[in-house]
Amino acid sequence: MDTTTCCIAGGGPAGIVLGLLLARAGVAVTVLEKHGDFLRDFRGDTVHPTTLELLDELGLGDRFERLPQNRLDEVLVPVGGGIQRVGDLAALPGRYNYIAMVPQWDLLNLLANAAAEYPTFTLRMNTEATGLLTDGGKVTGVEYRTHDGEVGRIRAHLTVACDGRWSVLRRAARLPARQWPVPMDVWWFKIPRWEHEPKAMVPVISRPRPFIMIGRGDYWQCATIIPKGTDAELRRMPVSELLAAPAAGPVPWLADRVHTLGSWEEVKLLDVRLDRLRRWHRDGLLCIGDAAHAMTPVGGVGINLAVQDAVAAARLLAGPLLRRAVTPADLARVRRRRLPATMLAQGLQRLLHDKALRPALEGTGTTASGDPLPLRLLRRFPWLQRVPAYVVARGFRPERLH
Incomplete structure (x- = not known):
């Protein structure tokens, strides 16, 4: 059984950004991505000003300009x-x-290559998180399956679900969610x-x-x-x-x-969903991005929210992870930090659904x-x-x- 300090399920914008930031802080992190590459049609390709500023802070602005x-x-x-x-x-x-x-695969490749420069970062492609490891109610890692059928386990001090709106890990954790009709x-x-x-x-x-x-x-x-x-x-x-x-x-x-x-x-x-977990964590597990709050395409804000979740999570959890002392209270701080922005964005989407999209469809x-x-x-x-x-x-x- 492999071990790491933080195991991240999902190699989308939230997962790769979080992995890069934690590795930059010295945290041993493993990211699991079920596909063999990042090349996917019709992924959201918007890179917002807040993400551009983040790339500058990381010294990646020049590399991004060449994309x-x-x-x-x-x-x-x-x-x-x-x-x-x-x-x-x-x-x-x-x-x-x-x-x-920017094609999202180009952005993700840039971020993954930058993260690979840190010795504490590991990216495992063709590897899908399929379930959770638990011990006495605490999440202690993940079960995985590779593209060629190999199965295994990774033990981690913290597991982060970044595996999207159909998150396998969020479903396995049985975290309650509120869903709105679209x-x-x-x-x-x-x-x-x-x-x-x-x-x-x-x-x-x-x-x-x-x-x-x-x-x-x-x-x-x-x-x-x-x-x-x-x-x-x-x-x-x-x-x-x-x-x-x-x-x-x-x-x-x-x-x-x-x-x-x-x-x-x-x-x-695209099967559109709009939902939000009532609680984004349980002991040893945190959900961010679409795994915590599925957004609709209205306004193109979902990617920006996911990246901002990752930045907040890295800033709040890097220290506890280095000490291997992450508590449920630490995980709850991430939700408290990001919940207002999520509620406002989803509230605006619901308003636009009712006042613009529904009348347009009718x-x-x-x-x-x-x-x-x-x-x-x-x-x-x-x-x-x-x-x-x-x-x-x-x-x-x-x-x-x-």
């Missing part, structure tokens, strides 16, 4: 055949008044992007469903919402109908790409004048664009490493 990336400094909405800006990130204070769009699931797909088109995040208000387009070099990464649980039924229609309605309405410049989707295999389903999302009230307010008072820009770019209660 292929686009920068989003505004949020645009097609309105009446034109485009309206609803979020002005460039007006925000600070050096990083934009969101960097009106939608999400389809992800790609279409070509021409050089002269905006390099921005473009929400498209269209019937029968709105969607969002994210400029990614030579293609648009697109997501459209569908009523919750209707995936199988809607896939009976021709796949070309996905783009037919927006091309005939608010984004006519997509007309030449209506038939670029060849089959439904190119359209991926075809009742516009006023008598044609445009939703928030768009008319942002058009009349341009300074209000800083509010959605700040919420999307920085979020609530950003964490600093020191």
Whole structure:
């Protein structure tokens, strides 16, 4: 049986960032990632200003600058055949008044390579945490299974679940959660992007469903919402109908790409969830990121919250881990620190679900004048664009490493 001080299940942004920060502090840490690489389609690729600042603090800013990336400094909405800006990130204070769009696998490789420079860091790919080890009610490590079927155990002073919204470890720990209904699931797909088109995040208000387009070099990464649980039924229609309605309405410049989707295999389903653990820990185990609070894609804030969780956890737990004296009270401090930001972000998402997405799915999302009230307010008072820009770019209660 292998041993380590901290075992982290999941090699996403929360897991890799936490592993890097703990190894940097001298803690022996092992990260388990069930896949053989980080290459995954339609992972969130937003790198927010708070994460860019963290990379600078770690001395990784120059390496990050060399990664292929686009920068989003505004949020645009097609309105009446034109485009309206609803979020002005460039007006925000600070050096990083934009969101960097970087393939998540590139960011994770950068972070993992940086962590590997520390002798206390171990990354085990093709290794999935499948259960918990316990002793008298205390979690003492994990059971794992490798890609080729090998099984084993790792004993750890602290286990951290960063294995996402379908977390195996959170389920094994039987931690109680509160879940809220959501009106939608999400389809992800790609279409070509021409050089002269905006390099921005473009929400498209269209019937029968709105969607969002994210400029990614030579293609648009697109997501459209569908009523919750209707995936199988809607896939009976021709796949070309996905783009037919927006091309005939608010984004006519997509007309030449209506038939670029060849089959439904190119359209991926995201089963959307919104929940939060009532307690993020038990003795020997901590959940952070989506394992503690599953977010919906609204606002693109989930990755930023997960990274901020990791920074707070590293700052609060590195000392106790070095002393091998982590207590349930230490783990509870992480939740107390991160809970307000999580509640605010999820509260905002629930508000947007009820006031924007649900009406849009039901075809009742516009006023008598044609445009939703928030768009008319942002058009009349341009300074209000800083509010959605700040919420999307920085979020609530950003964490600093020191």
